[in-house]
Amino acid sequence: MKSYKSIIRIASFSFAACLIALLGAPILFAEGEREEVEKYPTRNIEYIIPFNPGGQSDITAQYQKMDLQADLGVNILIKHMPGAGGAVAWANLVKAKPDGYTICGNNIPHIIIQPLVRDNAGYETDQLIPVYMFQTTPIGLAVLKDGRFKNLDQFIDYARSNPGEITIGGSGTHSGHHLALLQLQKLAGVGFTYIPSTGAAPSVANFLGGHTEALFANSNDLVLHRDKIIVLAMGTDDRFLPHLPDTPTFKELGIDMTAGISRGVCVPPGTPDDVIKRLEKAFEAVCESDTFVNKMEELGFLVRKLKSREFKAFIDGKREEIIDTLKELGEL
Numbered sequence: 001m002k003s004y005k006s007i008i009r010i011a012s013f014s015f016a017a018c019l020i021a022l023l024g025a026p027i028l029f030a031e032g033e034r035e036e037v038e039k040y041p042t043r044n045i046e047y048i049i050p051f052n053p054g055g056q057s058d059i060t061a062q063y064q065k066m067d068l069q070a071d072l073g074v075n076i077l078i079k080h081m082p083g084a085g086g087a088v089a090w091a092n093l094v095k096a097k098p099d100g101y102t103i104c105g106n107n108i109p110h111i112i113i114q115p116l117v118r119d120n121a122g123y124e125t126d127q128l129i130p131v132y133m134f135q136t137t138p139i140g141l142a143v144l145k146d147g148r149f150k151n152l153d154q155f156i157d158y159a160r161s162n163p164g165e166i167t168i169g170g171s172g173t174h175s176g177h178h179l180a181l182l183q184l185q186k187l188a189g190v191g192f193t194y195i196p197s198t199g200a201a202p203s204v205a206n207f208l209g210g211h212t213e214a215l216f217a218n219s220n221d222l223v224l225h226r227d228k229i230i231v232l233a234m235g236t237d238d239r240f241l242p243h244l245p246d247t248p249t250f251k252e253l254g255i256d257m258t259a260g261i262s263r264g265v266c267v268p269p270g271t272p273d274d275v276i277k278r279l280e281k282a283f284e285a286v287c288e289s290d291t292f293v294n295k296m297e298e299l300g301f302l303v304r305k306l307k308s309r310e311f312k313a314f315i316d317g318k319r320e321e322i323i324d325t326l327k328e329l330g331e332l
Contacts, residue, residue, distance in 0.1 A: 040100055040275050044075040047265075048104040050089035051171065052082045052199030056137055056218050056301070057105045057263060063295055064134075067286040072278075082198040084121075085172030087114045091122025098268040100275035106130065106266040112319045113174040117331060130315060131276055132283035133264035133306035135296065137218045139180050140234040140247065140259075141168075142225075147213065152232040152253050155214070159190040167193045169212035171200040174331075177216040179322075180235060180259035182329045187255050218261060219243070223300035235259025243300050262304065262318075264311055280308050 047065075049057045061078050068076050081089040089104055090111060096102040106128050114121040141152070149155045159166050170177030173196045181194050195212050197203035200221060207215035208228065215229075222231050223243045231247045234240045235258045239249060250257045265283060267276060286292050287305045296303050306314055326332040 040278055041072050041074045043101065044077050045072065045100070046102050047076050047078050048089050048093060048102065049078060049080045050082065050086035050105055050107065050110075051080070052201050053080055054201030055171065055199040056220060056261070057107065058201075059220070059299070060135060060263060060296070060301070061105065063292055064283075064286050067289050067292060068282055071282040071285045084118075085114055085175045085178075085196075086110045087118065087121045087123070090114070090128055093266070093268055094123045094127045096268045098270035098272075100267065100271055100279065103131070103265050103267055103279065104128075106264055107176070108262040108264075108315060108318055109179055109322050110172065110175045110261075111266075112315070112322050113179065113326070116323065116326060117174045125315065125319060127269045128266040129269055129271055129276065129308075130311035131265045131267055131279045131308055132287075133262060133304060133311040133314065134283060134287050135263040136260055136302045136304045137220065137263070137300075138234055138236045138240055138260045138302070139176060139216055139218060140222050140240070140244075141180075141184070141214060141232045142207075142217055142222055142229040143214050143232060144207075144210070145228060145230055147230075149214075149232070150230060152248075152250075152255075155232055156188050156190060159188070159192060163191040164193050166214060167195050167212045168214045168216060169195045169197060169203040169207045170216040171203050171218075172196055172198070176259065176261040177203070179325070180216045180257070182331065183257045183259070183325070184250075184255065186329050187257055216259070218300075219302075220300035240300075262314070264306070276308055 047061055049061055051057050065076050065078065081092060086107055093104040111128055112125050115124050143149045168181055170181060172178060178194060178196065181192060185191060197206060200218055203215060204217060204221050206212050219240060231244055233250045233253055234244060234247050236249055237258060239245060240247060287303055293303050
């Protein structure tokens with residue numbers, strides 16, 4: 001009988017212990033998650049680039065990599081995911097685990113335009129949680145030096161007489177380059193044939209190889225290849241100094257438009273605030289590094305620093321502006 005009672009007591013104790021363990025598990029798990037966030041990061045971070053290797057987003061990330069690794073204390077693994085003007089990468093990002101170990105470049109106006117014009121872009125703009133904006137890149141229109149056009153007036157006059165004959169390359173459809181083309185067509189009353197590529201690098205290669213007659217290109221590519229090209233106009237408010245002092249702006253030439261791409265980094269929806277703050281701090285440290293800033297300026301980029309909250313406000317403002325522009329262009 002004594003042995004039987006002992007077995008009952010042991011069984012009861014075991015059941016109670018199991019019950020306590022089960023009830024306590026969520027608390028322990030939550031504490032474990034909290035501890036992981038507090039220690040973040042503890043392992044490699046994947047940095048997704050929505051375009052091909054060799055483009056502006058990739059070049060910038062490559063120059064950020066060493067400083068990011070030094071600040072965060074983990075490896076930064078750069079992964080390229082081109083397609084659909086960046087939408088492939090952003091659609092994948094919103095499905096990623098929101099733990100800070102998957103981050104992605106985000107490009108304005110691309111992240112805004114894609115969900116507006118596609119039936120299903122796979123994401124909405126406000127799902128891409130902004131962390132930090134680090135760069136703005138003006139866009140210019142270029143032709144080859146040995147081509148038939150020497151200035152924008154010649155280019156526009158010919159296009160008016162020969163609608164659709166001139167081919168213009170650019171990165172992506174419903175991207176910053178495509179938007180610049182649509183604006184120029186509308187404002188100048190002309191028609192071109194747009195040849196999109198999956199990134200800036202292939203669009204430049206196509207242009208230099210003679211596969212398109214003109215190119216909407218980012219400022220660093222215009223600076224890099226200035227010995228082979230004529231930049232007809234820049235999409236800036238003022239001349240692009242010190243790199244292209246002799247190149248007029250579209251506005252100077254009577255076409256009231258600007259064009260450019262702003263770049264930053266974003267994370268999936270639901271990412272903890274503490275993680276966003278840690279990443280924000282790391283990217284700010286990169287943008288305050290003389291090495292990074294001097295390299296960007298040398299290449300023809302403009303460093304622009306906006307923290308998470310300011311970056312979101314910038315995107316919200318741009319969204320309203322872009323919606324109005326797309327309506328005027330008949331794209332919405």
